[in-house]
Every structure is written in structure tokens, then in C-alpha cells.
Amino acid sequence: MAEGGSMAQGNQTRIAQQFIEAIPHARALGMRVDALGAGTAVISMPWAQHLVGDPRSGVVHGGVVSALMDTCCGAAVMAHPSGPSSTATIDLRIDYMRSATRGQRITARAECYHMTRTVAFVRAVALDEDTDNPVAAATGAFTVER
Amino acid sequence: MNRREPLDQIKSRRDSALSALVSGVPYLTWLGIRFDRRGDELTAILPYDEKLIGNPMLPALHGGVTAAFLETTAIIELAWAAMWEDMESGRIVPDAAMEGSLPRLPKTIDFTVDYLRSGLPRDAYARARVVRSGRRYASVQVEAWQDNRARLLAQATGHFLMPQG
Numbered sequence: 001m002a003e004g005g006s007m008a009q010g011n012q013t014r015i016a017q018q019f020i021e022a023i024p025h026a027r028a029l030g031m032r033v034d035a036l037g038a039g040t041a042v043i044s045m046p047w048a049q050h051l052v053g054d055p056r057s058g059v060v061h062g063g064v065v066s067a068l069m070d071t072c073c074g075a076a077v078m079a080h081p082s083g084p085s086s087t088a089t090i091d092l093r094i095d096y097m098r099s100a101t102r103g104q105r106i107t108a109r110a111e112c113y114h115m116t117r118t119v120a121f122v123r124a125v126a127l128d129e130d131t132d133n134p135v136a137a138a139t140g141a142f143t144v145e146r
Numbered sequence: 147m148n149r150r151e152p153l154d155q156i157k158s159r160r161d162s163a164l165s166a167l168v169s170g171v172p173y174l175t176w177l178g179i180r181f182d183r184r185g186d187e188l189t190a191i192l193p194y195d196e197k198l199i200g201n202p203m204l205p206a207l208h209g210g211v212t213a214a215f216l217e218t219t220a221i222i223e224l225a226w227a228a229m230w231e232d233m234e235s236g237r238i239v240p241d242a243a244m245e246g247s248l249p250r251l252p253k254t255i256d257f258t259v260d261y262l263r264s265g266l267p268r269d270a271y272a273r274a275r276v277v278r279s280g281r282r283y284a285s286v287q288v289e290a291w292q293d294n295r296a297r298l299l300a301q302a303t304g305h306f307l308m309p310q311g
Contacts (some may be wrong), residue, residue, distance in 0.1 A: 024198070025199055
């Protein structure tokens with residue numbers, strides 16, 4: 001049972017990775033689907049010089065974190081058991097708590113914590129290797145197409 | 147202000163300061179964002195590129211690209227407004243080749259984007275307005291559009307921590 005579940009989950013993650021790779025911008029940022037669950041998603045991407053927003057510190061631009069959070073939140077909506085056919089961002093708020101460390105991978109974890117027929121409510125955090133201190137937090141509302 | 151300063155000298159000072167500010171940020175270059183200047187008014191331009199697509203079926207721009215475009219527009223506007231006086235008086239001469247000559251950029255505290263329309267696969271434009279700029283904190287409002295100025299693609303508000311010292 002547990003094994004079957006993890007196989008099904010591995011399969012779903014692989015399908016999600018193919019889905020992500022079909023998105024030009026997600027591919028351009030090197031995004032990777034690490035896990036998918038019922039209304040949850042974990043997506044990560046590597047640090048790169050061309051994504052730097054502050055040349056003095058080598059810290060990636062906030063916009064990069066936005067793109068990762070947005071993609072991860074959208075993936076969490078799509079992974080919801082109610083099976084939406086598509087979704088789009090209505091609004092997304094990001095709180096930047098600290099700078100992501102130069103050279104480290106950034107991982108977003110998103111959870112769709114409430115779903116109506118037409119709207120999904122999502123929250124997410126972005127982490128680098130210091131997983132006890134989030135880099136950023138996000139909350140958003142997404143459209144749901146049935 | 148020197149009323150008799152030659153026009154080409156004024157334009158070249160402002161354009162080179164702006165270009166130094168923008169070219170100092172690798173991510174702006176990667177996204178292809180440019181800034182158009184009329185006096186001190188800036189308009190950010192995001193030329194269409196295939197790598198900006200988030201939904202290949204429609205196709206539509208990636209929501210993260212829209213957010214990044216708005217956020218960079220806000221940061222550059224804020225840094226530009228903050229350095230205007232020093233640039234005009236000649237106290238600072240920003241030069242992309244000299245890292246120390248560039249003003250330190252404001253840091254984003256929070257940023258909220260309202261997505262109003264799906265982004266078409268064509269150029270986008272944005273303008274930011276500094277609503278309030280204090281010694282430490284600033285509040286900025288940004289609007290982005292594509293074909294029609296009145297039909298907004300997205301709008302955003304953000305709070306920023308101003309560089310100290």
C-alpha cells in the first residue's frame with residue numbers, strides 16, 4: 001500500500017516535471033519538481049549569476065523568487081485532489097524576510113489550504129540551505145477552472 | 147541648477163547614470179528590460195521573448211515574469227529618484243565599470259501583485275510612482291500594460307528598505 005502510494009506519487013512528480021519543462025520560463029530558470037502531494041508542491045531552482053539582482057552581494061533578484069513562488073503555488077493548486085483543469089494567479093503577496101545566500105539552491109514549498117469551486121487560496125515559503133530561516137513567504141489567490 | 151548647461155551634457159549625464167544603474171543588475175539584462183527616459187520620468191520596457199512564457203497553450207507571459215517586471219521597475223524608479231539630486235549636482239557619477247560608484251539599491255520588504263489580465267506574447271511597459279519615500283522606508287505603486295495604457299496587465303504595491311548611509 002505504502003509502496004504503491006509512493007510509486008503513484010513518483011509518477012505524478014515525473015508528469016509534473018514534464019509539465020514544468022513545457023513552460024519556457026520555468027525551463028529558463030532551471031526549475032525542478034521535487035515533490036507533489038494533495039494540494040502541495042515543492043519546486044526548486046539553482047542559483048545563477050545572470051539572476052543576480054544586487055551585484056554587490058550576488059543575491060538573486062526578488063523577481064526570481066516571485067517566479068518560483070508563483071509556479072510552485074500554481075502547481076499546488078493543480079495538485080489539489082478536486083482536480084482543477086487550469087489555474088491563473090489572481091494576486092500574490094511576497095514578504096522578503098532575508099536575502100537568499102549566494103550560490104545556494106532555492107526551494108519553494110506551497111500548500112493550497114482552501115479551495116472553493118472557483119478560487120484557490122495558497123501559501124508558500126522559499127528556503128535556501130538554512131531551512132530553519134525562510135528567505136520569503138507568500139500568500140496568494142488563484143482562479144480555478146473546472 | 148545651471149540654466150546655461152549645454153543640453154547634450156545634461157542628456158548624456160542622465161542617460162549614462164540611468165544606463166549604469168540598469169546595466170549593474172544582471173537579472174535586468176537577462177530579462178531584456180530597458181528604460182525609456184523623459185526628463186526624470188521612466189518607463190520600463192520588457193520586449194517579448196519566448197523564455198518569458200508561462201503558459202505555452204494560450205500563450206501567456208509567466209506570472210512570475212510580470213511580478214519581476216513590476217518589482218524591478220519599482221526598485222529602479224526608487225533608486226533613480228533617490229540619486230537624482232546627487233547626480234544632477236555632480237556629487238555622484240554612476241559608472242557600471244566602477245562598482246563602488248553605483249548607488250546601493252533599495253531592498254524589497256514586501257510586494258503584492260494584482261493580476262488583471264493574462265499577459266499577451268508581446269512587449270510590456272510599466273511605470274512606478276513613489277507614493278512615499280522616507281529616510282528608511284518607501285512605498286511604491288506600479289502599473290504595467292501592453293497595447294493600451296488604460297487596460298492594465300497588472301498593478302502592484304510594495305514596501306522597500308532604503309539603503310542607509
